[in-house]
Amino acid sequence: MQIAISGATGLVGSSLADALAGAEDEVIRLVRRNPSCRDVLWDPTVDSFDASTLAGCEAVVHLAGENIARGRWTAAKKQRIRESRVHSTRLLAEGLAACEQKPRVLICASAIGFYGNSGERLVDEQSPAGDDFLASVxxxxxxxxxxxxxxxxxxxxVRIGVVLSDRGGALAKMLTPFRLGLGGRVGSGQQYMSWIALPDLVGVLRHAIGAESLSGPVNAVAPHPVTNAEFTKTLGKVLGRPTLFPMPTVVARTMFGxxxxxxxxxxxxVSSKELEQSGYTFMYADLDSALRGVIQ
Ligand SMILES: NC(=O)c1ccc[n+]([C@@H]2O[C@H](COP(=O)([O-])OP(=O)(O)OC[C@H]3O[C@@H](n4cnc5c(N)ncnc54)[C@H](OP(=O)(O)O)[C@@H]3O)[C@@H](O)[C@H]2O)c1
Known part of the structure; x- marks a missing residue:
């Protein structure tokens, strides 16, 4: 299969590109700079995109977007977070719609931020959106x-949960303090984290390309979300380190705004039921095995 990927230099995109290439699919990367021979150069900030450059692609996976966890959320950063996702998605969707030779499937990243702060309530694809900035994005x-x-x-x-990898994202940021024995829960520790191991997310994206029954929103999270306190305890256990230094809410807000x-x-x-009912089997369904699998 020929599969185009935007955001292919990112944490998820690079792993997906490697997995597809390893399975002998042909990967076409949509890049913003320095294209190599099979890459397609695109500018996600302009008003039109000639999707005929992707003719022959059976699937397009759109993962590009300004990193949300790097740098403080100034007004300009928030605008980039929104525009880099909303504008680029519309550009791609309109371009593909106008194309004579359309792909069969467009997989677009989204995030469980859709549901906002929903406490202990288990949310699924039919649940309403939250009312904060990320939910509106x-x-x-x-x-x-x-x-x-x-x-x-x-x-x-694909409404993606917190992606676990030691190469980037939230877990990679936690590893140094936890390895130094300086880790601990954040705030009350009672807040739920819906996570997914990176190899499973790559598996889910590949599954979504082929699973004709999947369309519209689909949660990409493992079956067992945990509280921040449970996450902290499990990470400490896997690393063999104590987790005695909680980060109070006020400190988190001062540090990260x-x-x-x-x-x-x-x-x-977040519930993973729809994904499981579509036939996806997780490699890492529980947090302990996921952390042991992704931390080298
Ligand atoms: N990682 C997570 O925990 C997580 C959780 C929920 C949702 N997601 C979503 O999944 C997608 C992939 O995540 P990721 O962790 O792989 O992200 P990432 O490592 O930050 O990579 C995103 C890629 O998007 C492109 N990009 C960066 N800034 C951009 C901008 N201003 N405009 C357009 N493109 C830009 C870059 O690729 P090029 O330079 O090659 O264009 C970058 O490598 C993102 O949309 C993210 O919001 C991720």
Missing amino acids: CQDWEVASQPARDAGIRVVN EMADALLLSSTR
């Missing part, structure tokens, strides 16, 4: 893929 991000759906392309909006509430203190307990 996720709603607009998903709506932006509609032109492709209207043109008959199967569109899957608005991002602390959205990413560290917010509680989201």
Whole structure:
């Protein structure tokens, strides 16, 4: 299969590209700079995209977006977080819709931030959106893929949970303090974290490309979300380190500003039922095995 990927230099995109290439699929990377011979150069900030450059691709996986956990959430950063997702998705969806030779499927990243701070309530794909900044970004991000759906392309909006990898993302940031014995729960520790190991997310994206029954929003989270306190305890156990240094809410807010509430203190307990019913089997269904699997 020929599969195009945007954001292919990122944590998820690079792992997906490696896995597809290893399975002898042909990967076409949509890159913003320095294209190599099979890459397609694109500018996600302009007003139109000539998707005929992707002719022959059977699937497009759109993962590009300004990193949300790097740097403080200034007004300009928040605008980049929104625009880099919503505008780029609309650009791609409209371009593919206008294309003579359309792909069969467009897989668009979204995030469990869609549900906002939902406490202990288990949320699924039918649950309403939250009312904070990330929830509004996720709603607009998903709506932006509609032109492709209207043109008959199967569109899957993959609501991704906290991706566990030692190469990047939230876990990689935690590893140094935890290895130094300086780790601990954040705030009350009662907030839920819905996580997914990176190898499983790659598996889910590949599954979504082939699973004709999947369309619209699909949660990409492991079956057992945990509280921050449980996560902290399990990570300490896997690393063989104590976790005696809690980070109080006020410290988290001082250090990380608005991002602390959205990413560290917010509680989201997300169901993986739809994904499992579509036939996906997790490699890492529980946190202990996932951490042991992804931490080298
Ligand atoms: N990692 C997680 O825990 C997590 C959780 C929920 C949702 N997601 C979503 O999954 C997708 C992939 O995540 P990731 O962790 O792989 O992200 P990442 O490592 O930050 O990579 C994202 C890629 O997007 C491109 N990009 C960066 N800034 C951009 C901008 N301003 N405009 C357009 N493109 C930009 C870059 O690729 P190029 O330079 O090659 O264009 C970058 O490598 C993202 O949309 C993210 O929001 C991730």
